[in-house]
Amino acid sequence: MSTNSQQIENKKVKVQLLLAGGHQYTVYLNPDDPVLHSLLTTIVARAYKQESASHCLFQIPIYEGHSALSFASENLVGLVTEPPLWIQQTENIQPVANDILNSSYVQIDNFLSPNEHERLIKYVLANKSNFVSTSTSTNDQNYRRSMVLYSFPDFAELIVNKIQNIMPDIISKLGMSPFPISQIESQLTSHNDGNFYKIHNDNGSSDTATRELTYVYYFNREPKRFSGGELLIYDSKVENNFYVKAESFKTVEPRNNSVVFFLSRYMHEVLPVNCPSKAFADSRFTINGWVRREAS
Numbered sequence: 001m002s003t004n005s006q007q008i009e010n011k012k013v014k015v016q017l018l019l020a021g022g023h024q025y026t027v028y029l030n031p032d033d034p035v036l037h038s039l040l041t042t043i044v045a046r047a048y049k050q051e052s053a054s055h056c057l058f059q060i061p062i063y064e065g066h067s068a069l070s071f072a073s074e075n076l077v078g079l080v081t082e083p084p085l086w087i088q089q090t091e092n093i094q095p096v097a098n099d100i101l102n103s104s105y106v107q108i109d110n111f112l113s114p115n116e117h118e119r120l121i122k123y124v125l126a127n128k129s130n131f132v133s134t135s136t137s138t139n140d141q142n143y144r145r146s147m148v149l150y151s152f153p154d155f156a157e158l159i160v161n162k163i164q165n166i167m168p169d170i171i172s173k174l175g176m177s178p179f180p181i182s183q184i185e186s187q188l189t190s191h192n193d194g195n196f197y198k199i200h201n202d203n204g205s206s207d208t209a210t211r212e213l214t215y216v217y218y219f220n221r222e223p224k225r226f227s228g229g230e231l232l233i234y235d236s237k238v239e240n241n242f243y244v245k246a247e248s249f250k251t252v253e254p255r256n257n258s259v260v261f262f263l264s265r266y267m268h269e270v271l272p273v274n275c276p277s278k279a280f281a282d283s284r285f286t287i288n289g290w291v292r293r294e295a296s
């Protein structure tokens with residue numbers, strides 16, 4: 001097992017849109033962009049001739065946002081994705097259409113000792129200049145706004161070891177079947193005033209497909225000087241053997257010194273943070289990452 005700071009989410013997927021009439025366009029989308037998910041589910045619905053296939057209008061910014069490509073979902077004939085991309089097919093589940101599958105999560109308070117927590121805060125404040133923006137282009141700004149620190153070896157090891165120790169308990173609490181763990185990834189993220197992360201899942205691309213569990217350890221200075229920043233975890237439903245997002249969700253409070261675990265395939269989002277001082281030290285901080293199963 002190893003920790004691995006990674007920047008996979010910042011990589012865009014090249015998507016060639018094959019449209020009726022032989023037209024084609026190439027766009028670059030984040031792997032977990034909801035538009036990409038809708039494009040894939042449109043193709044799946046077409047393949048299964050699903051009666052309820054929702055008809056919609058796609059509007060996708062092209063030429064770095066200088067133009068918009070608009071087309072009706074009926075005109076989408078196929079997609080070429082690079083790297084190859086699949087939406088996750090369910091295994092052995094035959095729910096009745098429209099059944100809501102309740103998402104569950106586990107949250108544990110007082111995860112680090114007071115001393116470890118204090119050392120971590122000091123470490124983060126001393127390393128402010130090593131944080132980089134999670135947004136790489138103008139497009140990303142509307143989708144995810146936060147800062148990230150990819151290398152923090154001592155604390156990554158501390159968190160990953162603690163997580164590894166409680167994995168059997170978490171897996172059983174979430175009702176999952178045990179799985180062989182290959183790796184626990186981690187990154188350190190800060191959300192300041194106006195920062196957010198729109199709806200996504202964490203294992204929707206070929207690079208991330210072996211992520212089974214997402215964990216988020218929340219920490220901040222006391223007294224807390226931000227509000228908002230709740231994590232919403234959406235319930236799911238199954239359409240044509242694929243998990244899709246339901247309208248209902250669970251709300252997780254980003255409680256200081258707590259850690260939350262949930263399935264990486266769940267759609268989730270971070271609501272905007274309100275931090276009036278705008279001071280880095282008052283941010284909503286997390287060490288967050290993913291537990292990967294061994295590739296079969």
Ligand SMILES: O=C(O)CCC(=O)C(=O)O
Nearest residue numbers: 197202216231270286288
């Ligand atoms: O900060 C959070 O509550 C969740 C972050 C998240 O969804 C992610 O980094 O993938």
Ligand SMILES: [Fe+2]
Nearest residue numbers: 200201202268
């Ligand atoms: Fe996420």
